[in-house]
Amino acid sequence: GLAGVMNERDASRIAAAFPYRHTAVTDDRPTALNGALGGKDGFLLSVGTGTIAAARTDGVFRSVGGWGFHVGDQASGSWIGREGLRNVLLCHDGFFAHSYLTRALLAKFNDDPNEIVAFSMSAKPGDYGAFAPDVVESARANDPVGQKIIRAGADHLQQCLTALRFKAGDALCLTGGVGPHYACFLPPETTSGLCERRGDALDGAFNFALTQLGKSTEVRT
Known part of the structure; x- marks a missing residue:
């Protein structure tokens, strides 16, 4: 489950680099979903530095977004931080x-907007993400700019769920450093099936490995 594995060619190249007889490589979305839902059907919004929106319905995996900070990852911590500085x-x-x-964000740059511009010239997603907690906390305190940013992020996540054919009452897991903070900004019908995650992406990877192993040999403990 590696971020950046975009196609079968990437997966095959990485698998070939390992010394094992059988190696299955995916991107990080299937493993995150499998771990969070324990292999069950449902929906995942994993929002940290980046954003993952994925679903499993009747055993079929689907996802939208997750295209990276420069062209996607709306609602993510990096996006939130950048939107804060843009505002x-x-x-x-x-x-x-x-x-x-x-005013608080500007003070972190010595009240000089030119320092924000200089920061942006080399800032990476994680650097922008460092400002996300300020925006989230301000939104909870009803700051108008913070509220505008977080509500825009919540609207994007709702659009992701709509694209994945989410229905009210479906199991939904919010994970990542930012994901759970969106719960109070999503519509009640969206969060009616909210559930705690059953595991993380590593659990999902082990579950996939056990499934693959079970197809070829008896599992012995």
């Missing part, structure tokens, strides 16, 4: 009124 600059330019959040 700081908009407020500085007078497009919107400053809020407690934007």
Whole structure:
């Protein structure tokens, strides 16, 4: 379950690098879903530095998004942090009124918007993600800018679920450093089937390995 495995060619190349007789390689979405739901049907929104939206229905795996920070990963911690800084600059330019959040974020750059620009020249997703807790906490405190950002993220996650044909009452697991914080910003009908995760991506990978092993030999303990 490796992030960045985008096709069968990538999977085959990585599998060939291992010394094992049988190696199955996927990207990180199937393992995250399998681990969170314990191999059962349901939906997963795993939102950390990046974003994974995936579903298993009648044993069939589907996913949307997860295309990386530069062209996707909306609602993720990195996206939240970048949106926070983007709004700081908009407020500085007078497009919107400053809020407690934007002033607090600007203070981290010595109240100099040019330092934000300099930061952005080399910032990686995780660097932007470091500001996500400030935005999340401000949204919980009803800061208007924080609320705008988190509600936009929640709207995107709802669109992901709609694309995956989610229905009210379906099992839904919110994981990652940011995912659970979206629970109170999603519609009640979406969270009516909210459930705790049963495991992590490593558990999902082991479950897949056991399934593959069971197809070829008897499992002995």
